[in-house]
Amino acid sequence: MNATFASPARAVVKPWTGTVQLIGVPMDLGASRRGVDMGPSAMRLSSLTAQLERLGLAVQDAGNVPVPDRTSLANEPRAVLDAITEVCIDLADRTAAAVRAGIRPLVLGGDHSLAAGSVAGTATALAERGQRTGLIWLDAHADLNTPQSSLSGNVHGMPVAHLLGFGHRPLRQLSTAIPAVSPEHLVYVGLRDLDDAERAMIRELGLHAYTMRDIDERGLRAVMDEAVSIATDGTGGVHVSCDADWVDPAEAPGVGTPVRGGATLREAHLAMEIVHDSGAMVAMDLVEINPILDRQNQTAELCAELIASAFGRRIL
Ligand SMILES: NC(=[NH2+])NCCC[C@H](N)C(=O)O
Numbered sequence: 001m002n003a004t005f006a007s008p009a010r011a012v013v014k015p016w017t018g019t020v021q022l023i024g025v026p027m028d029l030g031a032s033r034r035g036v037d038m039g040p041s042a043m044r045l046s047s048l049t050a051q052l053e054r055l056g057l058a059v060q061d062a063g064n065v066p067v068p069d070r071t072s073l074a075n076e077p078r079a080v081l082d083a084i085t086e087v088c089i090d091l092a093d094r095t096a097a098a099v100r101a102g103i104r105p106l107v108l109g110g111d112h113s114l115a116a117g118s119v120a121g122t123a124t125a126l127a128e129r130g131q132r133t134g135l136i137w138l139d140a141h142a143d144l145n146t147p148q149s150s151l152s153g154n155v156h157g158m159p160v161a162h163l164l165g166f167g168h169r170p171l172r173q174l175s176t177a178i179p180a181v182s183p184e185h186l187v188y189v190g191l192r193d194l195d196d197a198e199r200a201m202i203r204e205l206g207l208h209a210y211t212m213r214d215i216d217e218r219g220l221r222a223v224m225d226e227a228v229s230i231a232t233d234g235t236g237g238v239h240v241s242c243d244a245d246w247v248d249p250a251e252a253p254g255v256g257t258p259v260r261g262g263a264t265l266r267e268a269h270l271a272m273e274i275v276h277d278s279g280a281m282v283a284m285d286l287v288e289i290n291p292i293l294d295r296q297n298q299t300a301e302l303c304a305e306l307i308a309s310a311f312g313r314r315i316l
Pocket residue numbers: 111112113141142143145150151152153154156157158193194195243245256257288
């Protein structure tokens with residue numbers, strides 16, 4: 001008699017239906033390598049909108065946040081920091097308005113410094129409901145430097161420090177919630193390239209940090225289940241800030257700061273599927289796509305598929 005195997009019993013989670021608002025941030029001011037300012041264009045040229053609409057979602061494209069031209073800043077660090085702060089103030093208003101209206105902002109970067117604004121906006125909207133914000137940070141990097149601790153001076157290595165209330169005052173006060181995110185509600189997944197100052201800060205604050213070794217040893221499912229549990233404990237929702245460089249560069253070569261030994265394609269999809277099934281995601285960033293280093297937009301296309309998994313695309 002032929003044995004019969006039932007597919008593993010898995011609760012089918014009702015996909016979220018609603019409106020996703022695309023917000024482009026064509027900014028590479030926070031990075032030393034040029035090119036991620038073209039990330040929003042690359043994403044809009046991918047199958048992103050078609051994939052989200054295929055899921056039954058309404059897609060609103062809110063266009064781009066205005067970003068000052070780099071040449072007007074004469075590469076002066078303080079002028080660059082002030083310009084990024086201005087962009088983040090504008091972005092925080094936009095993401096707060098979307099979350100307040102029950103719309104999910106999907107912020108397309110652009111370098112990761114934008115998250116100091118996008119997450120702050122989510123935190124403002126949730127604070128108005130008396131709630132704190134969970135933050136899942138998918139990244140090879142911790143982005144936990146302050147202007148004082150940074151070795152590079154690049155602001156894309158700083159957003160998390162500012163969301164936790166450290167660093168440049170105007171950039172760490174973009175939310176009505178101070179700090180925008182509490183240390184116990186932040187979870188890193190995919191870390192593999194940290195500065196010494198960031199290691200010390202992670203230990204000092206006791207931050208929840210799952211490295212690539214944790215994923216290797218315990219599996220993505222166990223790590224991501226814990227990450228979701230931590231980010232939803234005591235919060236009103238989760239902001240997922242996804243740096244495309246958390247995926248291995250063999251799959252995602254077109255990123256601003258590639259680091260070998262990243263998540264596999266399936267690990268990246270499973271992470272997004274677990275996020276979707278949690279029902280807790282209220283906003284998402286997808287940042288650091290660099291078309292100059294990409295191959296025929298493959299990284300943007302991969303990210304479009306990952307976003308679709310986060311918004312409910314299923315295999316079966
Ligand atoms: N979002 C990123 N790609 N961040 C890279 C940061 C690299 C380094 N830790 C720095 O602070 O300069």
